[in-house]
Amino acid sequence: MMSQYFSFKGQVLILGLMLGTLSTAYSQEEFGGKFKVVKAAPIKKEVKVKEVKEKDVKVSKADFNKIKSYVISDIGENKYEVPKKEETDPEKLAKRDQDLGVVKTASGTAKVRYRDAAYVDGDKVRVYLNYVIVEPEVLLNGETQGFDITLQKGVNRIDFEAINEGYAAPNTAEFKIYDDKGTVISSNQWNIAQGFKATIIVEKE
Template structure:
């Protein structure tokens, strides 16, 4: 009887031990929380767009920067006025105009002119002869001229053109009186002319620009030394 009771106790103890071991191997369950959205439909982030590399014709070398400023260098500030001319001929013409104005007689002007006879000086030379030249200094408008030498008419009716014309005068010993007489004033008036007296070497010994009323006479004396 004791044997059966002991065996029963042993059997109960063994079953109890196995039950405890089996209970330990079981994991504790956790509640499952369902997502409101399907995880498979979640939006996948797009990869960032790579920056396109620019073509480098120099294979990595730094190209020098070229200035595109084609403007002319600035002129330095000057306290003195400057004259600008489109071409060298303009400068030459302007200088001639200045020289001509420096010898203009009193009364010169577009609508004016000397109204009285005038004496324009005497000049000395060692030349045996001189050239007497004259031309219209302004507009070619039909100005006419008469030339006297020592009281005699050497040119009675000279038409003044753009280019110089004239004659060679053989000088007498002493004074040689040369007179220019304005016959008319042309179509625009006054009688505008320029004369030159040139010696044998080509040097100008006398010159003048005039503006004369009709009938006015101007006198120049050339003295042969």
């Protein structure tokens, strides 16, 4: 009985091995020369840009116009200029006309007084009143000197022109202007190279 069992079991095992061998052979014959590994190619998709028109926007006409107003259609040329650094070189500053400002007064007359601002080195000036020469040549020294003027209503322009620069450039002087009561209404200095002018305006109210 036991031998019959093992004999039956052996037959089933042999039959299974035979079926497996036949299946493998058939599969190799079926797919052996035809099976290939295929790599998927990348999908390229063209992106189309569509212009947005009024009819494509699901908003009111008023809102659409408001949206368009935020779009800059034409950008003009950039004409911005970087501000130049203020000149600080005393020699270059002297080679230009100097504005000494505007002073207002109700006085009928004025006394203009000036002297050399540094040590006396031979500075000479020419003085104009309303473009007319009133002092053709003044040698500046350590003592105060000057002239009196009758003020006209409105603008009274006084120019000091440097005839030379003395022994030490530039032409330097300090000046004061007094009203008819002896009060100082302007006090300043000029530092100008030869040929340039320092100007102050006395405006009579």
